Amino acid sequence: MNIILFGAPGAGKGTQSELLIKKLGMVQISTGDLFRAAIKNKTPLGLEAQGYIEKGQLVPDSVTIGMVEEVLKSGVQNFILDGFPRTVAQADALEHLLAKMNLEVSKAIFLEVPQEILMGRLTGRRVCKNCAAVYHIDTKPTKAEAVCDACGGEVVQRNDDKAEVIGNRLKAYDEYTSPLKEYFVRSGKFVSVNGNRGTDAVFNDIAALIK
Numbered sequence: 001m002n003i004i005l006f007g008a009p010g011a012g013k014g015t016q017s018e019l020l021i022k023k024l025g026m027v028q029i030s031t032g033d034l035f036r037a038a039i040k041n042k043t044p045l046g047l048e049a050q051g052y053i054e055k056g057q058l059v060p061d062s063v064t065i066g067m068v069e070e071v072l073k074s075g076v077q078n079f080i081l082d083g084f085p086r087t088v089a090q091a092d093a094l095e096h097l098l099a100k101m102n103l104e105v106s107k108a109i110f111l112e113v114p115q116e117i118l119m120g121r122l123t124g125r126r127v128c129k130n131c132a133a134v135y136h137i138d139t140k141p142t143k144a145e146a147v148c149d150a151c152g153g154e155v156v157q158r159n160d161d162k163a164e165v166i167g168n169r170l171k172a173y174d175e176y177t178s179p180l181k182e183y184f185v186r187s188g189k190f191v192s193v194n195g196n197r198g199t200d201a202v203f204n205d206i207a208a209l210i211k
């Protein structure tokens, strides 16, 4: 089954995707991760995306849609779209692309987390520079300070997790992504999951929806 996982910055999309990969063998397509990899490798796509991401703005639709199209064309199956679509234009483009490729997304799962919780999750998040493992200074700290438990890499704060940038990301979410709830209600694919619980409880609800 192919699904869309969406929600505000910090709602837990990456965390749940990781569990879906490990426990259900799904494949994650995260536009945020794809952009960060492109930035790290200094590709033309990365150089174009970097300025937007550092300001907490969305990367233009044409760039983002083209990037996702390339991944879908590779024949990926049983996938989670994490962080895409994020605008109505992206959702329309996705529908078109999937139809062309004879693919379908069965559910658009919305992770619902109150706004006041998001800021703490984002400012406290730390990520491994090497393997991209995700930690949190309070709820999921590394065993040794700033050292990744998984690979020993350096664990740092994402540039866009600084308080001044988070405000812009949340604003972009409210303006462009939040309207997708209505979009998916209309298409009959919308399901909401309470994301303000322990990660396992959230995962169990998502897994039940997928089976």
Ligand code: AP5
Residues within 6 Å of the ligand: 007, 008, 009, 010, 011, 012, 013, 014, 015, 016, 031, 032, 033, 035, 052, 053, 054, 056, 057, 058, 059, 060, 064, 082, 083, 084, 085, 086, 087, 090, 121, 122, 124, 125, 126, 134, 135, 136, 139, 140, 160, 169, 195, 196, 197, 198, 199, 202
């Ligand atoms: P992206 O990387 O997709 O950022 P985001 O949507 O802002 O989502 P996050 O990665 O911040 O959060 P998440 O929901 O994955 O939460 P996580 O699981 O890590 O995008 C980055 C940027 O790229 C965008 O701002 C934009 O510029 C650009 N971009 C990406 N896609 C785009 C698109 N389609 N169009 C245009 N531009 C695009 O969890 C967060 C923290 O909370 C972690 O520390 C975690 O440990 C903790 N946590 C998770 N779950 C729980 C829980 N249940 N309880 C307690 N703590 C939890």
